[in-house]
Amino acid sequence: MTFRRAALVVLILVLLAPLALAGGWQAFLRFQPDRQRYPVRGIDVSHHQGAIDWPAVAADDVAFAYLKASEGGDHRDRQFAMNWRAARQAGVRVGAYHYFTLCRPGVDQARNFLATTPPDVDALPPVVDLEFGGNCGTRPDGAALRLQLDAFLGPVEQRAGRPAVLYMTDEFRRAYGGVLPDRPQWRRSIVFKPSGRTAWTIWQFHNRGRVAGIKGPVDLNLFAGDRAAFDRWAGP
Template sequence: MRFSVLPAILSACLAFTGCTSGSPDRLVAGIPSAETTSSVTRSPGPVPAASIGETTPVQPDPPQEVLAWAGPVPQPEAFAPVAVTAGMPVPMERPLAELAPAEPEIMATPGPRRKIYSHKFRDAKPINFGKVSPRKYAVHGVDVSRWQGEIDWARLRTQGANFAYIKATDGGDHLDPMFKTNWRRAKEAGLKRGAYHFFYWCRTAGEQADWFIRNVPRDPDALPPVIDVEYNGESSCKRRVSRANVLEKMQVFMDKLERHYGQRPVIYTAPDFYRDNLRGEFPNHPFWLRAVAAHPSKVYPGRKWIFWQYSGSGLSHGVKGKIDLNVFHGSEQDWHAWSSPRSS
């Protein structure tokens, strides 16, 4: 009888400690996360280190395809913080049809338009996409993390990087050590920039949303935030949650970011994760799809999309090593309309 209580004690201990993406010691020491998206190759050279102690206060594809416009979401006046109960989903305020007209309108008083640079990237592992080649799209961009090291952003822009999604956070306590530098320098070079979060299934959605909000400034000129959901064999979190749990966690995280930033988050995903969890889900959210061997219409049949990540082996002046390459689904005019600063 005495030994029969041991399993219960062990279970209670495990339940109390829970599943975490990192210990407080890692956070204090400024040790970067080991997480990377499946499309990013670690640099063979040294990776710049940076303290994470400072945080920002919360303050043309074939024309017959339909563009996946997400559209703006009205922001609170003067970016006033909105109280949100962590972990509680919020209903969609308006259907996609109202948020995004079939032909997106350019703002009545748009700001100065950034020059669109033509595609000059190369690829270490080029793919023949046939008639649906990424080269046919007008607006190209990149996504980066600490693994790209020091980036010459001005030079990268002239090579065709008209926008950049920058790795900001993952889990509930990891900040990419190059985020602040990349965030500042990308803007100085004139790129449209956005931040993305690698979702960690061993942390609550509310914790992760709070961590992202704590570290990513609220900038009306920034692109919508991104939630990166995928399988990652390198993760220390080996949990495979159910489809229902995946959808619930994503909804809580995205709703909280939408309330804070006034923009509907973009969902980045890969084929296997999409097949298991996202097929037919979130019709009112814009998708960023990884498809490095075929056009998204073949890999994700029926899914509308706003960004296509077509290579994880891109080469460009301004970056040492490989970089992820992406295209925007639309013309230059569509891009200027969609990426204009959101207004209420």
């Protein structure tokens, strides 16, 4: 290959690279796991999504939504109560989640979560969000984490009347998976199906999804079974 021809090839590759990257990004944004295998879709939101048009969300094939209720021992999401009422009115099954901080006692966090969430009998099982992103710098050993997590789960599960769900990132699971209690798992694994032998109940497969009624990106999730299995799991 002559120098001139080689230079032309390089130039073409340079010119085509942005198109290839743009195409890959668009493919990522459109990614959806097999809808026949996983027909029950959901989202999780907080105040970061701003005002939400819940009837539009419900019409966009969203069956369930987990709403951020609280964080740590004193923070409460300012959109939670509004989202809870509006989502239920739109016919979306709702549940609440708590972001568990590693530097506050579990009993304080449970008190905050229970004070924020209504004791609705038809709510989805409560969720505790376990991740390092945005957390405090404390890294307790496994025994200390389990002690505080159990202190949170005790009163929360007592009121709910059923086991809570553990949401976790792969990083958190690698660090503490060996000491976590046996609970249904909600796994965050963007695009790729969750790995490992442990069964999961919910899969968060996208973090830049698009749903009608929400301006900007939103987390997308799916349930592990069909609609009948979801209804049995979700409760009354």
